[in-house]
Amino acid sequence: MTNIKDVAKYLGISVSTVSRALNHYPDVSPTTKTQVMDAVQYLNYRPNAVAKGLIQKKTFTIGFMIPDITDPFFPALANAVEETLSVHGYQVVYGSTNRESEKEKQFIANAISRQFDGLIITPDVLDDEMIALISGLQMPVVFLRRRTPQGLNAPYIDVDHYHAASAAIRHLVTRGHQRIGFISLPVNSITGSERLRGYMDTMSAYGLMPEPVSIVEGGRTIDHGRAAMEKLNQRCPNLTAVFAANDLLAIGAMEWLHMHHIAVPDQISVMGFDNLEYASFQWIQLTTMEQPREEMGRKSALTLLKMMKDPKQSPVSELVEAKLIERKSILNLNAVPAGRS
Amino acid sequence: MTNIKDVAKYLGISVSTVSRALNHYPDVSPTTKTQVMDAVQYLNYRPNAVAKGLIQKKTFTIGFMIPDITDPFFPALANAVEETLSVHGYQVVYGSTNRESEKEKQFIANAISRQFDGLIITPDVLDDEMIALISGLQMPVVFLRRRTPQGLNAPYIDVDHYHAASAAIRHLVTRGHQRIGFISLPVNSITGSERLRGYMDTMSAYGLMPEPVSIVEGGRTIDHGRAAMEKLNQRCPNLTAVFAANDLLAIGAMEWLHMHHIAVPDQISVMGFDNLEYASFQWIQLTTMEQPREEMGRKSALTLLKMMKDPKQSPVSELVEAKLIERKSILNLNAVPAGRS
């Protein structure tokens, strides 16, 4: 590999002049500058970013930690993050941690030793050790799709899961639904507990205090959704609607209903959360709360950029709006003859 | 940030001893070694991987270039690659290029200046400039999900698209289908042209030379599949089966059929390619050729690992088998009363 010394020697000038020419410093004459550029071309010289990073204490790489790239929620996020960071010369290093605490810590440790310039993270487990690790970080951090935990003061970009769940329930109730089941995410996760809380509070605000049996903890996958729907159907056979805490659960539920010849929405309505591509399939047509993933990804990248440019200012968190996407999985009971069990 | 000089000063020993202790060199006494370890803990010292990379000429990062992380085909690949590389201490840098030539070149250039140790790439456009760029590379490269282009001698990991397409057609023909339409990927892509070739050759081997009108170039998305199915239906209303070159196209086709009340498989059979998660949905149940994505990801990572360990040996390419996943989207005409148009 040819280095800067080689091109300096080739031109018979000093290393520092070559460096200044390449970095467009003002104090280098136009003629030598073009000479340098030509020599660089001719010798096929590529600056070594590692050496540059060492001396500048800036690597132009940022870390992006997510629970699971295989979860269809994340690729769009990742894409938006990379898109907006790459135009500023940053490269992003993904880490898919499978929600394992060990891997998450591993990723942070790596970010430190590799001198990343910033971090966008969606941590899943936030025990004390993790919080300590993050709070000891020298680089800017933004939390994505979860609020900043107690004890840290990084900004976050999140949707308001609580209000979104509330809006979903409102949508169902105003369409005449009263017996509404809930298929939950793991409740030890933040998003899971927030959406559950939105369901609970809104139901009781309408005087529809749900019995505990109408809530089942589902998990995150389609299979979980199926199993949860089966359990729900056993325990509360007279539900008119089901609210699933994400689209995968909703689709699992719809699959179970389809297999048992229970028509959606005629016999039971289903509401989802996320608006994945699946949701718009002709067979599914799921009404769901959309999380604006591109927007979230973009905004997290932009606030990180701002923080890296000026580490002084305290950056601002943002709560973006979820949006109700109406399709055909919910029946309006008020517009129906009546006489349903 | 505390560096190795700090811990040396703290212990009153030399920098080199600390370094040797940390890297488990034999010539450091047990007592100083434990002292060093304790000091490292106490001072919260983290080795600077950038400096290490500079002197060792090894960064323990590999680049993984894919066309589009948003395409549901790739996350599983990416996951497998990262999984098997991370256990060897490598970190992987993704690049989602949106199939833009400019971004692909950008990624390679970045890989050079950042001194990556190796590359796993799924390039989409391979013009002369790209080939020159790659052939000038100092680091090992493996091609994934495409064969190595002429003029390069890197290994590849791919499925045999041609034979897989051939097997798909054989499956249809042995079930009595003769008029089989084809929805193609963009034919200027390698995978697209290979699958098309498999279709063509196999059809004519059975004496079923397809008319040009029964082939329509679809694209890559569900919307393309819909449009293609509509076109196909106009041009060849008497098809008994359609082979779509990937599952997204197949699902788009099935959507169009569903919207027009044409039953699958009773009125027309559909065969896909990829076996995405979608394909197993209850409403879809698509028979399709599975590409073993985890296996491909793992294998590409393993051969890269081998090449990095011993750059001498010429590594071996692999063609993995696609596997027919039988579901319910194909009707066996031989087991049916007869009398179909």
Next chain:
DNA sequence: ACCTTGTTCAAAAACGTTTCCGGCAATGCC
């Protein structure tokens, strides 16, 4: 007493850049 061998460590070079500092012409100004 001397050589050999082995163990443990320190000094310094090296990696490829950037950047600070100073020097040397040439120019402009009085």
Next chain:
DNA sequence: GGCATTGCCGGAAACGTTTTTGAACAAGGT
């Protein structure tokens, strides 16, 4: 013509490691 200013450039330090070389010392054999 002296003097400050400007434009351009070279030397060298610095970034934080690893690695090579060899020094110091002890122990053991003859």
